[in-house]
Amino acid sequence: MSLEILLVVAAALFGIGVYGALSQQSFVMIMMGLEMMLNGAILAGVSLWYFSAAGSPKGQLLAIVAMAVMAVEAAIGFALVINIYRVRKADITEKVKALRG
Amino acid sequence: MTIGTDHAPLFADVLFWMLAVGSVLAGWRVFRADSMVRAAYWLLASFAGTAGILLLLHARFLGLILLLMMAGEMTIMAAFMVMFMMNPAGLNPMNMVHQHRTAIIAGVGAFLGLAAVGVFGEFPARPLLDASQVTADLGVELLGDSMMVFETAGVALLATMIGSIALAAHRGRFGPADEGSEPPALVPEAETVRPGDSRDEEQS
Incomplete structure (x- = not known):
């Protein structure tokens, strides 16, 4: 196990997330793509902390901030999904093409 | 460089490869599952693999908190999947994608670009020495x-x-x-019609 291999694994997770976020029609599945991207970002951050930061706790702090971002994204995303379903009866992106009420 | 002063290096390496391959494969299955509930649990499996790698990297707090957080979040997500699911139980093949070719190109491009940075980039070699x-x-x-x-x-x-x-x-x-909401009136002086007001007018 080396830093290069870990970063390639993280890049693979991020790439899958990009594919999912761009290809899925359902809002909830798009959010799963975003989570997958953050999964790769956390893995890359912790790998760099382990191999390149000489054990500085600030590297771990960055990962904690990324996790907080993940929680914020999920909570606001779900709230928006519920709201848009109430207003438009829409659950896929194709149903919300126009920004009107 | 092998990982884990308190693990046998070979054991840690085998475990790492299982976790890494499992995490990526589970991530791929997320967008190939026929049921959205299954997709949520595949995502949880992918996060569990990442959490295991974090534990191998001695980031014990981060690994466990990631597992804990994702277990809770994916349970909530599974409930949302049931609410928004078009294909209950995954009995039929589900293929709800758009701009598929663009998405594949973007995903592969992101992977290749980031992997190239990881492989060819130069990072300082200052590994963690004391994990205690x-x-x-x-x-x-x-x-x-x-x-x-x-x-x-x-x-x-x-x-x-x-x-x-x-x-x-x-x-x-x-x-x-x-x-x-209702669209506002186009005349500047006109009063903006709000949904509650319009309903009151209809009733009266």
């Missing part, structure tokens, strides 16, 4: 020098809770949320 104090150091950092970051994250999460409740609440600012 990692969690204690993080605790001191969180409640010491970086307390502002920690506090800001906490306030951001509080604001998120308030915002998500406000967004998801049935009663909106201008009346019930499921009625939506």
